[in-house]
Amino acid sequence: MDPQQKQPKKSDLLVRSLSSIVLGPPVLAAVYLGSPYSDELIVLSGLILAWEWASLCYRRKIKAPGWFLVVAITGLLTFSAFGYTDFFIPALLSSTIVLYVYTRFVDKDSGLAFWLTLGLVYLSVTTYSLLWLRNSYENGFEIVLWILLVVWSTDIGAYFSGKSIGGPKIAPSISPKKTWAGLIGGMISAAVISYVFAEITELYDPIILSVSGAVLAVVSQMGDFFESHIKRKFDAKDSSNLIPGHGGLFDRVDGLLACSLLVFLIHLVY
Known part of the structure; x- marks a missing residue:
């Protein structure tokens, strides 16, 4: 805050x-209560955080790369909540490359490409950390x-x-x-x-x-x-x-x- x-x-x-x-x-x-309730809370939080980050970057008028950010983070957390944690790192890397390349070379916005990919990495890893900590230990x-x-x-x-x-x-x-x-x-x-x-x-x-x-x-x-x-x-x-x-x-x-x-x-x- x-x-x-x-x-x-x-x-x-x-x-x-x-x-x-x-x-x-x-x-x-x-x-x-733990899974699935904590999973649903974290996935929903990740979705909202991704939307807020994209809204900040685009000053409330989100374009396609911003919506990709929202979908990518929500998808990464959802698959992780279902136990597919082995795919988290390769999926994150792939999503990051796609987002950066599209924003940098198609939309031709190098500054926004950095901030969007930073948001994808930071929000994915931090929310995944919460999910992992809650589910990995008694x-x-x-x-x-x-x-x-x-x-x-x-x-x-x-x-x-x-x-x-x-x-x-x-x-x-x-x-x-x-x-x-x-x-x-x-x-x-x-x-x-x-x-x-x-x-x-x-x-x-x-x-x-x-x-x-x-x-x-x-x-x-x-x-x-x-x-x-x-x-x-x-x-x-x-x-x-x-x-x-x-x-x-x-x-x-x-x-x-x-x-x-x-x-x-x-x-x-x-």
Whole structure:
């Protein structure tokens, strides 16, 4: 999330809070129940994210390469949800080549070719990471739940510490509201919630998980900055207006996508 606008009014905060209350329980329920419910949620999310990315690139008037992006990401996630994970990498590579070549040499738009193919790779891999983490382990629910808690606690801690303390900005040209105090507050919140989570579940070492939570808080903020850069590139305030008070889905899950990718890569290595 990137609050580039002025400080939210109380009415805006109320709308945002209500949206979170309405959307939170179904998301948690789907993650808890697992396949096929979590699969359907992630596939639908991938479709929406792809549409938002294409809308940003084309400034809401999506052309054929943008729709190819939507279809490709949805198809990759759907096949993966049905267990055809071996085809994910070759299908992604093929789709990326087709999208880039068509946009670069047929539409003759080299700049847009880069951003569309970047969207295809980034959104496919990050949403696939969530799908893989939930379905590949007995404690897949706990892993995904921990990531969600870290991202949410980072946002809350960063908001309140940044607002109350203020101080130097991290990258004012990209996200003028983000402060170092907010980042530190988010890291502390993520570390605390991770420690409590480890104590309750007894599945992880509390110290290791709390340190991991603080690291993920930084990664979550990096995801925020990445999305902010994209929106500034295409002169957009929000990725869409799907969620009242929040903007689009990408505005809500930018940090989640980045964190899921890192946790996925760590699990692949270890």
